[in-house]
Amino acid sequence: MAEKASGKVDMEKIVSLCQRRGYIFPSSEIYGGLSSCWDYGPLGVELKRNIKEAWWRSVVQERDDMVGLDTSILMHPQVWAASGHLEQFADPLVECKQCHLRWRADELKDNTCPSCGGEVTEPQQFNLMFKTFMGPVEEDANVVYLRPETAQGIFVNFQNILNTTRKRLPFGVAQIGKAFRNEITTGNFIFRSREFEQMEIEFFVKPGTDEEWFDYWLEERHNWYVNLGIKKENLQLRKHTKGELAHYARKCYDIDYLFPMGWSELEGVANRGDFDLTQHVTHSGKGLSYLDEETKEHIVPCVIEPSAGVDRSALAFLCDAYVEEPDKEEIRVLLRFHPTIAPVKVAVLPLSKRENLVEVAKKVYADLRPCWMVQYDDTQSIGRRYRRQDEIGTPFCVTVDFQSLEDNQATIRERDSMNQIRVPIAELKTTLAAKLEGEDLFVLPQGGQIWKEER
Ligand code: GAP
Numbered sequence: 001m002a003e004k005a006s007g008k009v010d011m012e013k014i015v016s017l018c019q020r021r022g023y024i025f026p027s028s029e030i031y032g033g034l035s036s037c038w039d040y041g042p043l044g045v046e047l048k049r050n051i052k053e054a055w056w057r058s059v060v061q062e063r064d065d066m067v068g069l070d071t072s073i074l075m076h077p078q079v080w081a082a083s084g085h086l087e088q089f090a091d092p093l094v095e096c097k098q099c100h101l102r103w104r105a106d107e108l109k110d111n112t113c114p115s116c117g118g119e120v121t122e123p124q125q126f127n128l129m130f131k132t133f134m135g136p137v138e139e140d141a142n143v144v145y146l147r148p149e150t151a152q153g154i155f156v157n158f159q160n161i162l163n164t165t166r167k168r169l170p171f172g173v174a175q176i177g178k179a180f181r182n183e184i185t186t187g188n189f190i191f192r193s194r195e196f197e198q199m200e201i202e203f204f205v206k207p208g209t210d211e212e213w214f215d216y217w218l219e220e221r222h223n224w225y226v227n228l229g230i231k232k233e234n235l236q237l238r239k240h241t242k243g244e245l246a247h248y249a250r251k252c253y254d255i256d257y258l259f260p261m262g263w264s265e266l267e268g269v270a271n272r273g274d275f276d277l278t279q280h281v282t283h284s285g286k287g288l289s290y291l292d293e294e295t296k297e298h299i300v301p302c303v304i305e306p307s308a309g310v311d312r313s314a315l316a317f318l319c320d321a322y323v324e325e326p327d328k329e330e331i332r333v334l335l336r337f338h339p340t341i342a343p344v345k346v347a348v349l350p351l352s353k354r355e356n357l358v359e360v361a362k363k364v365y366a367d368l369r370p371c372w373m374v375q376y377d378d379t380q381s382i383g384r385r386y387r388r389q390d391e392i393g394t395p396f397c398v399t400v401d402f403q404s405l406e407d408n409q410a411t412i413r414e415r416d417s418m419n420q421i422r423v424p425i426a427e428l429k430t431t432l433a434a435k436l437e438g439e440d441l442f443v444l445p446q447g448g449q450i451w452k453e454e455r
Helices: 011-021 042-061 077-082 151-155 158-165 210-227 275-284 310-321 355-368 382-392 402-407 425-436
Strands: 024-026 038-040 066-069 090-095 102-104 124-127 131-133 143-145 171-180 195-205 235-239 251-259 262-273 290-292 297-299 302-309 322-327 330-335 346-350 374-376 396-400 409-414 420-424 449-452
Touching (some): 011 024, 011 310, 011 322, 011 382, 038 042, 042 066, 042 171, 042 310, 077 143, 077 275, 151 275, 151 302, 195 210, 195 310, 210 235, 210 251, 210 262, 262 310, 275 302, 302 310, 310 322, 330 382, 346 355, 346 382, 355 374, 355 425, 382 396, 396 425, 402 409, 409 425
Parallel strands (some): 066 171, 346 374, 346 396
Antiparallel strands (some): 090 102, 131 143, 171 195, 195 302, 235 251, 290 297, 322 330, 396 409, 409 420
16 A cells, blocks of 8 residues: 555545445444445445455356355365465564554554554464354364455366366356455455455466466456446556465466545455465375367466455445536535446436426336346435436436426436436336446437536
8 A cells, every 4th residue: 555545535435325325334333333344335236346346247148157155154174274264364563562452564654563562572473264163062173264255266176177067278267255254354344354255256267378368367457347337547457576475376466546635455366376286286195287279288377367356356346436526516526336336227207206207217227127126216306316316327317397297208317417318208218228328428319319518
């Protein structure tokens, strides 16, 4: 976290909006919360779903060299011996001799406690894996671990995937799932928590082609964020130094995002070489090699791993979308989400609660709901309802007014420009579909007209 972000949104504003509008709540809040665990509310769950679906679509659905997988969180303990996590997945822990607070040694500037200035102990390696017991007897023989990465579920299924899908190199396996790390220091909202979700790809390639595939995936993953609206200038690629590299990695780049607390890792892209498959061959005694049909030789593929966090992505999308802008005498707060990411795509708002208006608006609502997440709202003034939808990031509002009863038309208001067009109700679905795909608001369907141009 080298550089303090200047001119960026305050984290407090994001946290406050998330709580106020139902994006993210502290876990077990009525009991005072559970440190660094978070619950995603009605909008947060949609945001996460959209992120995961966009990722899945881009790395599995739209490619013929990828398949998906969903493996268990609890795995055989030998997996973690083989992967090196039992021995090496540790951070250096120090304790303040005065106030007894614990810190990660590599995050301290010197040998003093950031809280009270007391002297800290010598660092000790602290393993980050959560332990639990399988079955009713709590003894060493029954210890299992909550997975600290989803990747190992992919490696141990390598042979199953080869046998059942007949994929040939290069091909990849994608998985989304929870991971757990008993982090020494957490914080910055959902940036570093002890329970989080990963979206990981293990892409298996012929040795010797790994460097070019590494470059390919680094660019591909960077572009994924940009295509979903993250500003290019808020992303950077950072190469890991030798000392930083994880025990399994030959090379690694972080895709950093300029979070409110400074540049920090959003996703890591690593060249894991043949480390994992070789380790699992040694520890399991099972062959996990691949028959190269050209050379008729058995080879152990190399692995390129783009590993992203769902929660960190959610935070990056929230921070990047957050805008405060002057609007007459007030400040308009909006989340300028890309439509793919926005939790609610369309809000249907009757101008008033009059029965005949509500009836038409509810018909529109029923018609649009099967297509997208749509909200219906007939409370408060129309201005306040627009503001609420702006603040939760809804790209389009559809308003049914008294004239709609006569001309069977409704207005569509665009979140970012606040411009409005008026279109036949029968054309709403196709018009909104086109706008959500990125068509300019002022491209009108037959019978449509520009209604209000804000600026
Ligand atoms: N399999 C490789 C691996 O797990 P990592 O860099 O430790 O690599 C990958 O984690 C991604 O998982 C990170 O870039 C981040 O997005 C997410 N992540 C890791 N630890 C996290 C934590 N404590 N809280 C939230 N997200 C985390």
